[in-house]
Amino acid sequence: MTRAGVITTALAEQGLAEAVVLVAGRERTVDQTEVLRTAQQFSLSAYDAQYVHLAASLGIRCLTGDQRMLRNAPGIAISPADFIQGAVP
Numbered sequence: 001m002t003r004a005g006v007i008t009t010a011l012a013e014q015g016l017a018e019a020v021v022l023v024a025g026r027e028r029t030v031d032q033t034e035v036l037r038t039a040q041q042f043s044l045s046a047y048d049a050q051y052v053h054l055a056a057s058l059g060i061r062c063l064t065g066d067q068r069m070l071r072n073a074p075g076i077a078i079s080p081a082d083f084i085q086g087a088v089p
Helices: 011-021 032-042 047-056 067-072 080-083
Strands: none
Touching: 032 047, 047 067
């Protein structure tokens, strides 16, 4: 958003600082071997597989607009529109 000129760098830095405070102590670690297996199972990047694996391990859905995640991990990934409509397969 700063690159597009939508917000200033100062505002982005303020938002980042606030986000750090909000998530402090709520971070989760994921087993990277399991992430690799998830990436292979669902044909995802390791980055995306971290979110899919974390959601699966917590027994929740992964809210995303990423079409590959939605297509390849339909039992875990859910689009914002489907989430809002309460569509849970």
